[in-house]
Amino acid sequence: MSSIEDNEVEVLIIGAGASGAAVAWSLASSGIEVLCLEQGGWTDPKDYASAHDDWELRAANISNPQPNVRNLPSDYPVNDKDSPIAPLMYNAVGGSTIFWSAHFPRFHPSDFKVKSLDGVADDWPISYRQLEPYFDKNDEIMGVSGLDGDPAYPPKSPRQMPPFPLGKGGEKLVDGFNKLGWHWWPSDAAINNSKYDGRAACNYCGPCNTGCYLGAKASTDITYWPKAISLGAKIVTNARVRELIVGKDGLVKGALYYDENGNLQQQNAKLVVVACNGVGTPRLLLNSSSSMFPDGLANSSGLVGKNLMFHPYAAVTGFFDEFVDGYMGPQGISIISQEFYETDLSRGFVRGYSFQATAKGPGPRGAANSGGMATGQASYIAWGEGHHDVFESKYGRTATIVVIGEDLPEEINTVTLDPELTDGDGIPAPKITYRMSENSLNMMDHGVKKAEELLNASGAIRITNNPLLRVAGWHLMGTARMGLDPSKSVVNEKGQAHDVKNLFIVDGSVFVTGAAVNPTSTIQAVALYIADQIKKEVTHL
Amino acid sequence: MCMNIDRGGLRFFSETQSVLMESVLNQIIPSDDKYPGAGDLGLVVYIDKVMFDPIYLARHDKNLRRIFIEGMNQIEICAASKFQGEFVSLVSDQQIVVLKTIEEELPEFFNALITYTYNGYYTDYRILKICGAPTRPPQPLGHKLPDSDLSSTELVKSRGAIYKEVD
Numbered sequence: 260m261s262s263i264e265d266n267e268v269e270v271l272i273i274g275a276g277a278s279g280a281a282v283a284w285s286l287a288s289s290g291i292e293v294l295c296l297e298q299g300g301w302t303d304p305k306d307y308a309s310a311h312d313d314w315e316l317r318a319a320n321i322s323n324p325q326p327n328v329r330n331l332p333s334d335y336p337v338n339d340k341d342s343p344i345a346p347l348m349y350n351a352v353g354g355s356t357i358f359w360s361a362h363f364p365r366f367h368p369s370d371f372k373v374k375s376l377d378g379v380a381d382d383w384p385i386s387y388r389q390l391e392p393y394f395d396k397n398d399e400i401m402g403v404s405g406l407d408g409d410p411a412y413p414p415k416s417p418r419q420m421p422p423f424p425l426g427k428g429g430e431k432l433v434d435g436f437n438k439l440g441w442h443w444w445p446s447d448a449a450i451n452n453s454k455y456d457g458r459a460a461c462n463y464c465g466p467c468n469t470g471c472y473l474g475a476k477a478s479t480d481i482t483y484w485p486k487a488i489s490l491g492a493k494i495v496t497n498a499r500v501r502e503l504i505v506g507k508d509g510l511v512k513g514a515l516y517y518d519e520n521g522n523l524q525q526q527n528a529k530l531v532v533v534a535c536n537g538v539g540t541p542r543l544l545l546n547s548s549s550s551m552f553p554d555g556l557a558n559s560s561g562l563v564g565k566n567l568m569f570h571p572y573a574a575v576t577g578f579f580d581e582f583v584d585g586y587m588g589p590q591g592i593s594i595i596s597q598e599f600y601e602t603d604l605s606r607g608f609v610r611g612y613s614f615q616a617t618a619k620g621p622g623p624r625g626a627a628n629s630g631g632m633a634t635g636q637a638s639y640i641a642w643g644e645g646h647h648d649v650f651e652s653k654y655g656r657t658a659t660i661v662v663i664g665e666d667l668p669e670e671i672n673t674v675t676l677d678p679e680l681t682d683g684d685g686i687p688a689p690k691i692t693y694r695m696s697e698n699s700l701n702m703m704d705h706g707v708k709k710a711e712e713l714l715n716a717s718g719a720i721r722i723t724n725n726p727l728l729r730v731a732g733w734h735l736m737g738t739a740r741m742g743l744d745p746s747k748s749v750v751n752e753k754g755q756a757h758d759v760k761n762l763f764i765v766d767g768s769v770f771v772t773g774a775a776v777n778p779t780s781t782i783q784a785v786a787l788y789i790a791d792q793i794k795k796e797v798t799h800l
Numbered sequence: 801m802c803m804n805i806d807r808g809g810l811r812f813f814s815e816t817q818s819v820l821m822e823s824v825l826n827q828i829i830p831s832d833d834k835y836p837g838a839g840d841l842g843l844v845v846y847i848d849k850v851m852f853d854p855i856y857l858a859r860h861d862k863n864l865r866r867i868f869i870e871g872m873n874q875i876e877i878c879a880a881s882k883f884q885g886e887f888v889s890l891v892s893d894q895q896i897v898v899l900k901t902i903e904e905e906l907p908e909f910f911n912a913l914i915t916y917t918y919n920g921y922y923t924d925y926r927i928l929k930i931c932g933a934p935t936r937p938p939q940p941l942g943h944k945l946p947d948s949d950l951s952s953t954e955l956v957k958s959r960g961a962i963y964k965e966v967d
Contacts, residue, residue, distance in 0.1 A: 307939075309937060309938040309939040310937055310938075310939040310940065311937055312923075312925075312936075312937055313923055314937050314938060315919075315922075315923055316919055316923055319919075367963050367964070368963065368964065368965065368966045369963065369964040369966055371966070372966045375966070376964065376966065386966070387966075406950060406953060408953070408957055410956065410957050410959065410960060410961045410962055410963075411961075411962050411963055412963055413963065413965075422950065423945075424945040424946060424947050424948045425948040426945055426948075429948065430948060430949075433948075433952060437952050437955060440959070442956055442959075442962055443953075443956060444953065444956065445948075445950060445953070461942075462939075462940075462941070462942025462943070463942050463943045463944070463945045464938035464939050464941075464942040464943060465938050465943070466938055472939040472940065473939070473940075473942075582932070584945070586933070586934070586938075586943075587943040587944075587945050588943070588945050597962060597963075598962070600962070600963075601962070601963070601964050622922075622933065623922040623923070623927070623928060623931060623933045624918065624919055624922040624923050626922075627918040627921070627922045628915065628918050628919070639914055639915070639918060640918075642827070642828045642829065642899075642914060642917075643827060643828070643830065643896060643899075644830060646829055646830065647829075647832050647834065647835050650931070651931065654931060654933070655932070655933075
């Protein structure tokens with residue numbers, strides 16, 4: 260191992276994904292020296308599946324969202340056998356934003372006050388109003404296509420670009436929503452619907468979840484990172500951090516990492532920012548135990564790795580008697596409904612869910628292997644006689660409502676270190692232990708029934724459902740939660756570890772509650788907010 | 801039987817096995833007025849490639865070749881046991897009985913057979929043309945979608961705010 264103790268940087272960021280990129284830009288724009296260690300590399304859009312003849316096969320294999328299926332050198336294995344939901348993530352500059360759908364709703368004011376409003380979970384120590392300027396700034400940098408005036412939110416800053424077309428399937432769903440008098444709105448999407456910030460406009464090709472060939476979809480490798488680097492931030496890629504090291508003064512000294520040649524290196528820093536998200540962050544902290552922190556770094560509360568929140572997803576698919584252009588348009592965004600978002604106890608559960616309606620069905624291979632459901636699960640179309648008739652009744656003739664439920668934090672849902680499984684560098688892998696609560700089960704059951712009602716109103720001739728998608732663990736939250744009480748939280752309201760004053764966490768692991776919408780917009784707003792707090796701290800160190 | 805297979809190019813299937821697989825594939829996805837059977841399409845060549853191609857799931861499936869060898873053997877054992885003949889000599893109904901038995905008794909093989917048959921069939925441009933799917937990758941041309949009429953969002957707005965105000 261080479262030591263570069265005399266090469267100490269001001270701020271070291273671990274992870275170059277959604278939150279790490281935002282923090283790097285913010286700190287660099289204030290003249291702070293920033294170095295980021297990222298275990299993946301830079302991706303090349305030419306490698307993304309959508310530009311290849313065998314794109315559907317690549318989407319199922321080397322571009323699969325599950326690290327356990329992809330098994331690339333930059334991946335680490337995850338023991339998810341004790342979870343009905345498999346966590347999904349991608350390691351690269353840009354992190355999981357390389358493969359995300361770019362669905363970009365914000366959390367709501369009520370999502371930060373769940374205890375006060377509904378008597379469950381906890382309140383965040385920060386509010387929607389405090390985060391508003393950071394949401395706006397993040398929207399400006401990522402670029403959001405959408406429609407102003409959504410009554411499911413307080414008034415927001417104007418969307419940068421107009422909303423995406425809904426497609427034939429989406430328009431059928433709108434008919435259904437309007438017949439029922441339910442809320443619906445064109446989704447906010449961090450995808451260019453026109454040229455923006457030097458990036459191309461989307462050409463509605465379809466498979467966003469395999470990487471955007473055009474650069475129309477906002478991933479942080481093409482939004483925040485170029486700006487951060489132009490301001491002096493540096494990234495070291497293929498740098499897999501093994502542990503953070505602590506000095507005798509109880510402060511983090513830096514990180515030990517394996518470089519691209521597999522050699523162990525040390526990078527010291529005055530202040531360390533962890534941005535590895537809801538599985539990667541607790542894994543790193545638990546792997547960073549020492550005599551001073553025998554249960555893992557910053558873990559005197561015992562809460563590192565606990566309170567894991569996913570978003571349970573159910574998929575309800577309607578089949579129509581005409582082609583609804585299912586393969587065209589951005590993959591994961593179309594319409595959002597928050598009709599059942601806020602708590603109504605008469606429904607039999609607390610908190611609520613959103614609908615994300617996508618008329619985007621799978622391609623032919625996906626339809627044959629998944630029975631036409633957009634989310635790619637369910638059994639294959641039957642073989643033998645009648646196969647072609649069944650295929651033609653499904654391919655391109657589906658619209659799917661995805662029900663996204665709010666998961667409440669529970670300490671029994673955890674990320675721990677697997678006792679046997681390791682990554683390619685011998686670093687213990689994470690183990691997920693998770694089960695859905697009765698509240699979540701009741702909520703999802705309600706959501707499936709309401710989705711069926713909607714699809715009937717939309718004219719579907721047949722409806723199928725999958726009440727819980729396994730390959731849907733995109734949103735990973737809660738495992739290093741924020742709070743004012745050090746016995747009940749890992750970081751304070753500034754994202755600063757209670758136990759370690761020069762350690763900050765900026766990703767979804769600090770979330771106190773999970774809401775019922777995609778978290779990335781809020782993750783980045785929180786990251787930018789914490790970056791401003793870091794700017795005040797770094798001068799004291 | 802498909803006459804277009806270059807059996808000399810096969811690396812995994814022997815000639816006998818390739819003939820067997822053609823018959824099997826033609827039952828998995830049979831022909832009709834519009835679509836060719838999977839065997840007639842030449843999918844045995846695709847599945848042969850899968851056994852060695854680094855890009856597909858097969859690269860993780862170290863057992864795939866063993867599974868297929870066992871599956872083909874069991875098909876013949878079942879055909880002999882039930883109908884006293886080789887699979888390729890059976891009539892269609894008999895072949896279906898054999899395959900349904902294999903589906904139940906060797907699910908690992910049968911699932912793999914279905915997966916790779918469907919993967920190869922529904923990514924073949926000849927099939928995509930028949931079913932009306934684009935016969936090109938999504939990029940760089942993308943697709944065209946007309947703008948939508950969003951005027952009914954005014955109705956949604958007129959119902960008022962639905963978020964909860966907090967202090």
